[in-house]
Amino acid sequence: MTTIDTAGSTKDATATTGSKGTRMLGAVVAVGFVALAALALFITPPEATQRDAFRLIYIHVPSAIVSLYIAFSITLVGSIMYLWKKSVFWDLMAEASAEIGVIFLGLTLITGMLWGRPTWGTYWIWDPRLTSTAVSFVLYSGYLAVRRLDMDPTVRSKRAAILGIVSFANLIIVRYSVQWWDSLHQGQTFDVADTQMDGIMLFTFVFGVIVMNLFFGWLLIHRFRVAWLEHQIADVGLTEAIEARRREGVS
């Protein structure tokens, strides 16, 4: 895919993982983040009891939604599709989504700890929600470690897919941990029927969720393309090795 720019020189449009669409999406996300920071830090009022510590909700919850509900769900679907159809596309999609999910889950844990200190008096406690979330972080980090094992790619993908499915079961525990056990962590923050938030705070919260999800989309496209490039390079390397062996056999 080669394009000609206004100066008349040729430009390779596939020399990066970006494209016209992703550049536009990236610009929207960048503007969205600036607006989110302004809303979250300066425009919204402090919460009645938690005061300014509550401002962490605008990045903590959107990060949790992206990792626990979106990214790892895509990994689950990708893992199932790989085992069912042996689809390389879904295998790489599962890998890309899991890596982004781990990044966002790490951010969820860090912002949660920073929020916990002023509200609970401690950065960490072995509470059901915090513990099950930390277990998810370890499970999906393990998933990424399996993807980097030096072994037959088909076996590696199969093992990773099984781990991708098993790890998702823990997310059900994360989701319902605040209902099943006595938890220091608050219950569901956002309920469509009863948001318990109003005005500019609710707007900022929903805006944060939208911006974070758009950012996830942008990242997923780029990370998938990186995974595809790695797959193609491995494929080209294998083809060259086979041809070299053939030439050796002929000579």
Place this chain on the structure above:
Amino acid sequence: MHWEFVIPGYIVAVVVLGTYVLATVKRGRRLSKQLPEGKRRFLDA
């Protein structure tokens, strides 16, 4: 009140996500150079 926890939270978010974005984009550029054009994108392949 509690800004000493809020500001580090937002700084960590910017640094972590920004570093990951840069690393992913640079990794993509480096890998793209190793392949012919027709093999670089899933839909083009």
